[in-house]
Amino acid sequence: MYDITNYDIIKDDVNDVFQVRTKANVFLISFDDPEKQELFAVFCDLVKGNKVSYQKIYRELTSRYAEDKVLDVLSELKEYELLPQEINQLAFDETGITEEATAYLARFKKSILFIGGDKLGVPFVEKAKREGYTSVSHLNRKNCDFEAIEAGMAAADFIIVDGYEYNPSLLKLINELAIRLDKPWLLVGGIEGTELNVGPMFYAKETGCYECLHRRRLSQDEGLAFNQVYHQHLEDKELTGQPDQFIDNGILIDLTLNYVFIEMSKYLAEWSVPETWKAMLLIDLFSYKMRKHHLLKVPYCESCNPQVRHNLAPWLEAVTLK
Structure with a gap:
């Protein structure tokens, strides 16, 4: 772990980067958005010489900047282990009255919506209630229309979407x-x-967006010719595909949901950057090894362009080590 507070940080206007460095070692940090540059500079000021928790940093930054931009900058720093040590630790005391503890408990009152089939949806709702979430709903595509989905999403604070019972039109x-x-x-x-x-x-x-992910995955799909036909068949007829089966299916679904609830807690309770932020986690069922694939925005995506500002060279890292 490098910890950004152990480095000098300078704004290099000549090369249009931030240098995070010692005498010999240097990280070059660049952002394609001027507001993110400003956000990063504010972050550096907040942590310089201060021991501060993730929650306090997150609250301070989101009071000034859009939440998605804050998460994007923090996720880049986390990926390269540049977050200060204190930010990577939980900051709850035994009394349960700190700001961090309050945020942690407040997540149970957030409105959570699961959209999809029963194989994940039913155990998700049951587990959410056991964990203490008080506002949880499940919309099954078979029993609801466009208006219900739109209204449910508009009212929700966070949405879980079923990709196990695969329905491309949904x-x-x-x-x-x-x-x-x-x-x-x-x-x-x-x-x-x-x-x-x-x-x-x-x-x-x-x-x-999801369309960016779908197109990126297609570009690496060895069975593309067959999978495209299957995908189009399901989409044209608005069908749900048959989900994969494995030994001890119920146990594996429960394990999947455990990851979901940790990620949901990180986001709603604001105690860490979710590992799934712009990333897909793949856990091997034999070795338990985890792979992490990063989502890259597709330039000129028909679904999210022009709402989303795209990096025309998304393969270039925001942080590099020299």
Whole structure:
């Protein structure tokens, strides 16, 4: 772990980057958005010489800047282990009256919506109630129309979307509504072959959208010719595909939901940057090894452009180590 407070930070106007450095080692940090540059500079001022929790930093930054931009900057710093040590630790005391503890408990009153089938939806609602969430609802595509989905998404603080019982027409609809309503949502792929799939978390102004993810995955799909026909068949007929099965299916669904609830807690209680922010987590069912695939915005995406500002060279890292 590098910890940004152990480095000198200078704004290099000559090369249009921030240098985070010691005498010999340097990180070069660049942002394609002037507001993110400003946000990063404010972040550096807040942590310089101060021991401050993630919640306090998050609250301070989101009081000045859009939440999705704050998460985007913090996620980049977390990815390269540049967050100060205090920000990577929980900051709750035994009395339970700190601002952090209050935020942690307040998450139970947030409105949570699950959209999808019963295989994930029913155990999700049951688990949410056991965990203490008081406002949880489940919309099954078979029993609801466009107006119900739109109204449910508009009222929700956070949305979980079923990608296990795969319905491309439903995902397309949710993607379009989430962009228009400016709503954060987490895609849950569940069991896929011999892996569990969780993420990405979308907040389309900064992350890109589901259509970006779909097109990126197609570009790496070895069975593209067959999968495109299957996808089009499901979309044209507004059908839900058959989900993958594996040994101890119920246990694996429960394990998937545990990841979902941790990610949901991170976001709603504001105690850490979610690992699924602009990223898909794949957990191997044999070795338990985890792979993390980052979501890249597609330039000129037909779904989220022009609402989303795109980086025309998304393969270039925001942070580089020299």
